[in-house]
Amino acid sequence: MPRGRHGWGWRGCSRRAVRFLEPTLLLLLHHGPAHGYTLLEHLRDFGLEAFDPSVIYRALREMEDQGWVTSTWDDTQTQGPPRRVYRLTALGDEVLRLWAQDLEDTRRLIDHLLERYHRHMQEDSGEHHGYPMGEDCPDIHCR
Amino acid sequence: MPRGRHGWGWRGCSRRAVRFLEPTLLLLLHHGPAHGYTLLEHLRDFGLEAFDPSVIYRALREMEDQGWVTSTWDDTQTQGPPRRVYRLTALGDEVLRLWAQDLEDTRRLIDHLLERYHRHMQEDSGEHHGYPMGEDCPDIHCR
DNA sequence: CCACACTATTGGCAATTTGTCAATAGATAA
């Protein structure tokens, strides 16, 4: 998915991941209360890596503003500064359900697009579509 | 997918759609050269509606900058100002293939998330997870 | 001819989103 005048790894490259951040956090919190850092680690199980912690905390604060989660300071001692415990609210529970529906819609869109793509590719394998063949074609370079 | 302090229909609401714009345009152009307005109409077949024309033209110009498409002025008379004809380049053809792969990756991510969601919901139907039940829970209102 | 509507493309801007980097800060180990 090269985009803009860039390849992978430019500013905004992981936007796909970002859209999965909120539903994934909600799902993780549906399993039970957790700390921000813990959530960060569990995100890897969902293919969401390389998140700067600030992104997670920002998402959590926004979700709290929405009333999807609440947070309290954890009084139990740990090796480090005090931590927040985030827990899902009933509203967050409901939002998670809406997210799931939305993701199913998105899935259908992708399916439709891919189905069309593969069908079309099968139909006219080897045909040309008006673009000049044989010209020097620059390689796609993703940085 | 309520997001931010908004529901559907706020600024940035259709970002999901926007991400399908480029691959869909490439796929449409793979069928053959077309005008911007024509493409705009065909997008509906893919569940992508309500695009402001400027969004499509902006995308097309960016794709041209990348060398994925080329455009020439159509000299045939029509009821209106001169139109551009966009056609896919060999590079655009290749990019379309990469997009398809990327969409398949995305689909896998969604599947994984949804599978986890449904499995978890089945496991603990009726259980609580620490959030206070019975409190007044504000309705989710999407505007 | 003039006003108006329709088709088609272009330009600009403000609000929002996103990535990155730095700051703060407690606890512990050397």
Place this chain on the structure above:
DNA sequence: TTATCTATTGACAAATTGCCAATAGTGTGG
């Protein structure tokens, strides 16, 4: 005490996006 690890917060620049207006050619009704 200095350094290091854990945890959270703040701030900023760049990119994305939606919206609205401008331009412009053609045809239609009065």
